[in-house]
Amino acid sequence: MRRARVRHEGAIHDVTVAPDGALRFPDGGVSEESVTWLPPKHGTFLALGLNYKDHAKELDFKPPEEPLLFLKASSSLTGHRRYSCRPDGVEMMHYEGELVVVAGRAASRVRRSEAMDFVLGYTIANDYAVRDYLEDFYRPNLRVKSRDALTPLGPYIVDKEAVDDPHALEIRTFVNGELRQQGNTRDLVFDIPFLLEYVTSFMTLQPFDMISTGTPKGVSNVVAGDEVVVEIESVGRLQSRVVAEEEWNALEA
């Protein structure tokens, strides 16, 4: 099953997405064109920094010995085919295509060997960062990563049954159609069972809480007007546009 959340005629609906892309509302189908995609149903959103060796190297860091986790406010998430704001005057904003694991039931002190039983499915995040705002306190700080509507998420959650091996998925990020980032989830420093064991060693995850597993090598600057697509094998294709502050303010108003 593919679960999405959309706004349609002013109301928010949790819908399923058929293989042909049609959205099934509880009371019948409707075309994709007449809805606004929202981030899929979600709870607490955790993300990983430096979780691919090649990306850690590209940023001049050693891969961490313990997962580098950070949290993002719900307000930082936005839907498929929406907009992310590039603040005026910044020098570097980059995309980060990431596989997101979605919890399916309450999970506390889960062992690695049973961790996958707690997974509902997967979705895609584009975990943009505005690097100009980096500071060495609680880095990456919220101002870099938890900005309103900075992070496209979706388009939908794919049930885990539809993904043969979450640790063998190609991730590709395209900017205006040009392939800029390519990696494979087999290169995760900390894999999904490890992350679930680690996170649930201190916090109880609830259904629809999410862990975004980090981005591979190949981040680069984007500018207003860029169309960015993150594609993950068996999961989907998440599209968004970078806009300047003025346009974003008008769109959000």
Place this chain on the structure above:
Amino acid sequence: MVIGVALNLTSEVAVLDCPPKAPVLCIKPENTLSSHLASVPHPDGVPAIQPGPSLAVVLGRRARRVDRLRALDYVKGYTLFNDFSLRETSLFRPPVRSKCFDSFGPLGPGVIPLEDPHDVTLRCRVNGEIRQEGSTRDLAFRIPELIEAITSFLTLEEGDAIATGVPPGRVDVVAGDSVTVEAVGALALTNFIVSEDEFRTRNRP
């Protein structure tokens, strides 16, 4: 959601060669939030945990791009937050494991108005004894500045809270201790530290 502010006492900032340019923020997510008289776990394998007495500002409505001059219009009132943490050895990386154990964020016990939120004496008592004390007079970023800085990029919703800062001199507490955070003369928030096993038994679904 509660947003905590680290390094927000003038005495802490004064000793830094390179003080933060913007408030140092962390998110206390849903699983951490708990209430007055709730138990808080002392996780297995760590010697102690540390309370984080803080005055919390509770938002009364959605706040987005708020100017400091109008910031207090968005405030519903004030309460206490106890920003429990494992000992922090570094502030370089986000303190997710240190601060996000279940129930590591008691909030309460009520939301009250304060004539001057920048003149509140904060105390932390462990088993009745005063162990940590400070004042919101010494906040480096004051409340209107915090609201302006946070909402310049992150929209806060009604009911969200900002924990404005923890006085220096964190103390260790262990299972068996009772911890009370006080806004002297106004509010007191008490919690009981229990072993991880006892916490799980009490909170079994």
